[in-house]
Amino acid sequence: MSEVQRSDESELTALLAENSRLKEQIRQLQDRRDRMYDDMLLWRGIDREGGDTPCKLCGGAGVRAYGGTTTWRGGIGGQMITGDICDKCWGSGNAEKPWLNLRQLPR
Numbered sequence: 001m002s003e004v005q006r007s008d009e010s011e012l013t014a015l016l017a018e019n020s021r022l023k024e025q026i027r028q029l030q031d032r033r034d035r036m037y038d039d040m041l042l043w044r045g046i047d048r049e050g051g052d053t054p055c056k057l058c059g060g061a062g063v064r065a066y067g068g069t070t071t072w073r074g075g076i077g078g079q080m081i082t083g084d085i086c087d088k089c090w091g092s093g094n095a096e097k098p099w100l101n102l103r104q105l106p107r
């Protein structure tokens with residue numbers, strides 16, 4: 001085996017080891033992110049491990065951004081992005097247990 005082949009093989013081995021190390025680091029960071037997200041959902045009373053599903057529109061936060069300042073009320077709006085209660089889960093953050101639909105209240 002020539003010196004060049006040994007050098008290339010050594011470099012390849014080092015690159016594969018670095019690749020494995022980086023993949024493991026990515027997996028650890030993704031696990032940490034998921035645990036943090038689950039902790040935030042638990043703070044809102046949503047337990048994904050217990051079978052609860054966070055609202056897809058607001059991500060379980062209960063609030064979301066609306067364009068045009070109209071929000072869920074549907075009135076005339078301006079040209080600004082505003083935050084208000086999620087019109088899918090109505091603030092609960094839980095897709096299966098929405099709170100009271102404010103549009104159905106008598107006016």
